[in-house]
Amino acid sequence: TEMHTHYLDCLGKPPDVSCSYGEYQQLSQCKKEKYIQEEYLIEVEGGGQMPCVLLKPNASIANGISLVLLHGHVGNYRTLLGEVPPNVPRLWVGEYRGDYAKRMAEKGFTVITYCARGFSVRKDLFSPEDPCNKAQMMSMAMGLQLPRLHISDIHLVYQLLIQQPGVNKDKIGISGLSGGGTLAYLAGAFDDKFKAVAVFCGMCSYKDYAFGEGCGLQVINNWFPKGDTGDLLGLIAPRPLFIGQGKYDSTFNSVRAEEAFKAAQVYYKAWGLAEKVSFEIFPLAHEYEENLAENFFLKSLG
Numbered sequence: 001t002e003m004h005t006h007y008l009d010c011l012g013k014p015p016d017v018s019c020s021y022g023e024y025q026q027l028s029q030c031k032k033e034k035y036i037q038e039e040y041l042i043e044v045e046g047g048g049q050m051p052c053v054l055l056k057p058n059a060s061i062a063n064g065i066s067l068v069l070l071h072g073h074v075g076n077y078r079t080l081l082g083e084v085p086p087n088v089p090r091l092w093v094g095e096y097r098g099d100y101a102k103r104m105a106e107k108g109f110t111v112i113t114y115c116a117r118g119f120s121v122r123k124d125l126f127s128p129e130d131p132c133n134k135a136q137m138m139s140m141a142m143g144l145q146l147p148r149l150h151i152s153d154i155h156l157v158y159q160l161l162i163q164q165p166g167v168n169k170d171k172i173g174i175s176g177l178s179g180g181g182t183l184a185y186l187a188g189a190f191d192d193k194f195k196a197v198a199v200f201c202g203m204c205s206y207k208d209y210a211f212g213e214g215c216g217l218q219v220i221n222n223w224f225p226k227g228d229t230g231d232l233l234g235l236i237a238p239r240p241l242f243i244g245q246g247k248y249d250s251t252f253n254s255v256r257a258e259e260a261f262k263a264a265q266v267y268y269k270a271w272g273l274a275e276k277v278s279f280e281i282f283p284l285a286h287e288y289e290e291n292l293a294e295n296f297f298l299k300s301l302g
Helices: 002-011 077-081 100-106 131-141 146-162 179-190 206-210 229-234 254-270 290-301
Strands: 024-031 035-043 049-057 066-070 110-114 172-177 196-200 241-246 277-282
Touching (some): 002 146, 002 229, 035 146, 049 077, 049 100, 049 146, 066 100, 100 110, 110 146, 131 146, 146 172, 146 179, 172 179, 172 290, 196 290, 229 254, 241 254, 241 290, 254 277
Parallel strands (some): 066 110, 066 172, 172 196, 196 241, 241 277
Antiparallel strands (some): 024 035, 035 049, 049 110
């Protein structure tokens, strides 16, 4: 479609790669109570390496669905495993839910997560500035767009995932919280690799971005004014899409999330599949609600 072509044009070119791009090595394997945890390094452009963790549920609980789960802005990917506490002020209410890769694996999903560029061990700049915004500026100086580089990384993770025994290409979803939620819908809009998409607490409009909200991994250069966030969500149609927003979130708000949902509905109604896109406000803060995610992916991919 015209909007999809516009989206690809705005994202720009992928990184220049060598013949070893995408090669991976397994570093370790550790058996947990309900899953096996495997650590990998995947080669990216320029000789860099991307840490990646695969969680394989025990056969007795495995549901046959695989998920790529993405951490948020200022996040550490090992927080999703329950190994590293969050390095930001408390953004949750009640029980902490930031370890959603671990929780989803314990529910029977095969889960893969990784360290996004610009964060944690992939923060390759020494500056007090926001690493995401700095990485976007440095990318643009080289004729690249940071969101496109993130999508390239997600595709490498996907390639590792589909090589695992028992992984069904038709039952792979993608999801994340905050900036990870943004990357989930950006990857979902790019192509049809991911058969269902769930976004938690990650909705901003381009008007918000223009007034200083958001970060480098979220903003697609030249996408606006021809398109806005709801149009990106619409590019996921006719595949199932869930938008979840915490009622007590101080980072993103339910008004903007519902606006994006309603804009996406226009596309789904055009497909005659209005029931494939859903929206829910849940009584938490800036959090991933794994029970809603479980229900959505079981319904969509089970």
